[in-house]
Amino acid sequence: MAPVGSSIEKLLLRLKLDGVTVENTKEKKLSSYATPRLRINNDGAIHVYVYVSEVTDAHQEQLRKLGATIELANEDLKLIQAWLPFDKVEEAAAIPFVKAVRSPKYGAPRK
Numbered sequence: 143m144a145p146v147g148s149s150i151e152k153l154l155l156r157l158k159l160d161g162v163t164v165e166n167t168k169e170k171k172l173s174s175y176a177t178p179r180l181r182i183n184n185d186g187a188i189h190v191y192v193y194v195s196e197v198t199d200a201h202q203e204q205l206r207k208l209g210a211t212i213e214l215a216n217e218d219l220k221l222i223q224a225w226l227p228f229d230k231v232e233e234a235a236a237i238p239f240v241k242a243v244r245s246p247k248y249g250a251p252r253k
Contacts, residue, residue, distance in 0.1 A: 143232070143235050143236045144193075144235040144236070144237075144240045144241050144242050144243060145235070145242050145243075146231060146232070146235050146242075146243045146244075147242070147243065147244035147245050149177070149179055149180045149245050150180065150188060150190065150231060150243060150244070150245055153175060153180055153182065153188065153228070154228060154231060154232075156175065157172075157175065157228055162186075162228075163229075164186065164227075164229050167184065167185060167186040168184065168185075171184060172184050172185075172186050172228075178248065179245055179248065180245045181245075181246075182228065183225065185227075186227055186228045186229070187209075187211065187225035187226060187227050187228070188225065188226055188227075188228055188231065188245075189223075189224075189225055189245070189246055190223070190224055190225075190226050190231070190243050190244065190245060190246070191221055191222070191223055191242075191243070191244045191245070191246050192205065192210075192221070192222040192223075192224060192226070192234060192240055192242075192243055193220055193221055193240070193241040193242040193243075193244065194220050194221070194222060194239050194240055194241060195220065195238075195239045195241060196217070196220065196239065197215045197216065197217040197220060197221070197222060201222070201239050202215055202222060204237060204239075205222060205224060205226070205234060205237075208226065208227070208230040208233055208234055209226070209227040209230055210222075210224040210225065210226045210227075210230070210234070211224060211225040212224045213225070220241070223246065226243070231243055
């Protein structure tokens, strides 16, 4: 299995401990779990970078079948940026072409 970023692993553990399931995502207001380093929407999708061995249409389709909403794919960086359902992160990480699932690096305003 490909590595999953520690911030995503911590979020998944927190969701589990709080009793969040696919069935109760709407009532749990999952966006309240978001941090400056990790985004999750009320539908339970986590904003992720999926690092892959190569970016192909077939690979993107396989992620879509897991429920991913792909925002961009960059072959040079071997990167697919997507919103991935929280309950599919580990399944995505187990796909052979996936090399890592990490949270994006967001810019922050200077103080």
